[in-house]
Amino acid sequence: MAEQEEDFSALPLPDRFQHKIWKVRKAAYEDAAKQFEITPDEHDPAFRPFLQDPGLWKGAVADSNVAAQQEGIAALCAFLKFGGREGCTRTRSHTLTLLVEKGLSSTRAATKASAKEAILLYIELDTAGPVIEELLPVLSNKQPKIVAATLAALTAIYHDYGCKVADPKPVLKILPKPFGHADKNVRAEATKLAVEFYRWLREAMKPMFWGELKPTQQAEMEAQFEMVKSEPAPKQERLLRSQQAAMARAPPPGAGGAVEEDELEEEAVEVDAFDLAEPQDVVSKVAADFSDQLASAKWKERKDALEALYGVLNVPRIKDGDFGEIARGLAKSMKDANIAVVTQAAQCIEVLAKGLRKPFSKYRSVIMSPILERLKEKKASVSDALGAALDQVFLATSLTECLEEILEFLKHKNPQVKEGTMKFLIRCLKTTREAPTKPEVASIVESAKKLLSESVEVLRSGGAEVLGTVMKIMGERAMGPHLEGLDEIRKTKIREYFETAEVKAKDKPKPPPQAAAPRAAPAAAAPRKVVGKKPAVKKPPPAPSPYAQEAPLAPQPTARSIPGSKLGAPKPSGLATPGLKAPLKRTLAGPGGAAPPNLSSPRRPVSQAPPPEEEPAPPPRIGLGRGLAGRSLAAKAPAAPAPTSVSPPPSSGLTAVERAELEELRLDKDRLLRQSDDLRQERSRLNSEVQELKNQNAQLIEDHTRDVLSIKAKETQLVRARSDCEAAEAMCGQLRREMERLKRALTSAERVNSPPALSSPGRDGTTDEAGIYRDTGMYGGAQDNGRQAFNNRARMSFNSALSEEKENTSDALDARYGRSKLSPDLGRNGRNSAASGSAGRNSPAPPPYQSSRMSRETSNDGTKDGNPQGVESWKRAAEVTSALKAKIEQMKARQGISRP
Incomplete structure (x- = not known):
């Protein structure tokens, strides 16, 4: 293993x-x-x-x-x-x-x-x-x-x-x-x-x-x-x-680290649903007829429209879009006579501002003034809803944007509006993250002081609370000049609010502590002046006592010059030089004329006349920090051997130069302060103009978008109108042609129905329609050509005339005259042909429908010849003709056709 x-x-x-x-x-x-x-x-x-x-x-x-x-x-x-x-x-x-x-x-x-x-x-x-x-x-x-x-x-x-x-x-x-x-x-x-x-x-x-x-x-x-x-x-x-690497590179002092920790804690607390949520598009969900519903005469419909809008807008985060029409509708609802509509509109404004945040700032000018104007309502539910809407509008914008309108409504004649605006201003000061600028503080303080003199106790207390809150933000020292002239009772009340106020704004004037450092340096120089005076007191013994009194008077202008030295840019850096030159002065004061040769310079001989008694005055000048003052003092040292002419030159020589230089420095200081104030005011003015231009730009963009949409809508309407016009012209042409055709048909029908006497008997029946009334084609059995022409033309004209009016008159004519009068063929082929064959040549030829009726009447009477019944037949034909003319006139009147 x-x-x-x-x-x-x-x-x-x-x-x-x-x-x-x-x-x-x-x-x-x-x-x-x-x-x-x-x-x-x-x-x-x-x-x-x-x-x-x-x-x-x-x-x-x-x-x-x-x-x-x-x-x-x-x-x-x-x-x-x-x-x-x-x-x-x-x-x-x-x-x-x-x-x-x-x-x-x-x-x-x-x-x-x-x-x-x-x-x-x-x-x-x-x-x-x-x-x-x-x-x-x-x-x-x-x-x-x-x-x-x-x-x-x-x-x-x-x-x-x-x-x-x-x-x-x-x-x-x-x-x-x-x-x-x-x-x-x-x-x-x-x-x-x-x-x-x-x-x-x-x-x-x-x-x-x-x-x-x-x-x-x-x-x-x-x-x-x-x-x-x-x-x-x-x-x-x-x-x-x-x-870890960033902390290693950071400076070791713990002050910065402590500040960073505090900032991290604040950021952790600031996390809210808006930061966590995803933006939602709600513009597309708003009803298309929202504006029409808001303009309804019934308050219930207006309230229902706002409730539906609230349901759409009530989301954690809203995607930016065009809410201009909605904002204008909500602003208009602030003037509604029904308080239920006003309350619901305020709730919609609240959720809209809460969901949009920064993008809502472009609608602030449209909405904020109507809300402040509506603060006159005394009902608690309405005022609470309006206050919540104002708070969200402020959170979505900034104090600088809202301050002008707030201060304007603090002057409102209605005490209720003034009180509501005052409370809104206090809430803004407590919740703002950015401290107001000095011009804004001045305007707020001025308006709050006016509230202190109101007759209503609530407004007086509110004015004191405004001043106390501003003092909490800016600090007691910064607010001191603004409270001058107020009585102790009001100052005490303001201090009470100052101690209890809780604000989130960080005091901007943190640079002043740095400015205080240079001020402390001259203060340290003051004791050095006193030390310089003591050796000066030792020097005057050889001179008369009046000169000794003048010696302490000489440092007085230098003591005044201390504040001037604070403001001079190079002064703080010169604080180190006085410490080096102070011992030189002491050595000059002790030995007297031993040091002059070593300290001589091109500029010193000019000022050698002054006596050594003036030397104590230069030390503070040296402390103020310029080498020029140090040289002049060194030059005075060699003049010490001549104590006899000590006092007259100091008053007219170096002291005058110092004073002149001091005055110049003071003038420079005042000029710089004025320039600084002017630049600050100019910057504030430019910032306000920039913000106003931004608002105008946003309004112009909104107007441009609305105009573009309006132009597109007009173009669409124009296209539709053109198409409608073309369709109407086509229809008019069709109707015009139809009317001409009807006129021609009526003319033909009238010619068919005209009495025989109107026809010209001299014309041949084969060449003219008027020949249909001649007897050549009706009764002469031998003249087949004329009869055929008559029958064909009568049948064509009459059928064309009656076919145009078939829908309106066919039923009535059928009921009254029978089918034969509408069919000339029946008259030619049926009983009408028999009647025509027995009629004489010289008698006028009636129309087909008349001849058919006549044939029926003659057949009913049992007589074939037209001689005995001729007169009666023509009378009946005239009656039928007049009845048919009346029907035709009625038909023309019904259809609105004028007779040509």
């Missing part, structure tokens, strides 16, 4: 990893872990075989022998720990699923711990996203113990790294599925994971999965949540390698 073991140990590690004997594999895993631990860096050759063949770890993690598997997963942990990010990314896809299925579900505690550590190392070396993506499919495994192990691994990931490093949204989406699992262990692990999410996200996690739980499960979860509500906000317990 010993020889075999030696042979096995001589094999390369990759070969031993795949050996048939489990003891050889186990020994190989142990040797690999030891080699990894002693490598100097992640680029060592020991890692190369496992980077080139990542599949080796697949066999190690899923080793069939539990003892060898334990060492294999431990070797993987060592490889990840010392191998760096490349080892993580290359082996992750081969091992993660097996670590959960084979490692976390193992019966050995050491194997479970190593598998969990390996999963956490995969996240530490890279990011959490790929690891979670690999673990989520395992939740669908058929074995409950594997599903429970996966949930436990996810819980460990979020516990150690938190929801900022590991995105909770993918897991929250599938969390309801484990809650419905049949195995109790799976449900228990799901509960632990949900509690861990609650530690980080609080109530923001509920909209993602809460509605899919059973009521009993919700009650159990609420009980679990109550247990962790009192715990402090969780912190990230394990850092990524990238975070």
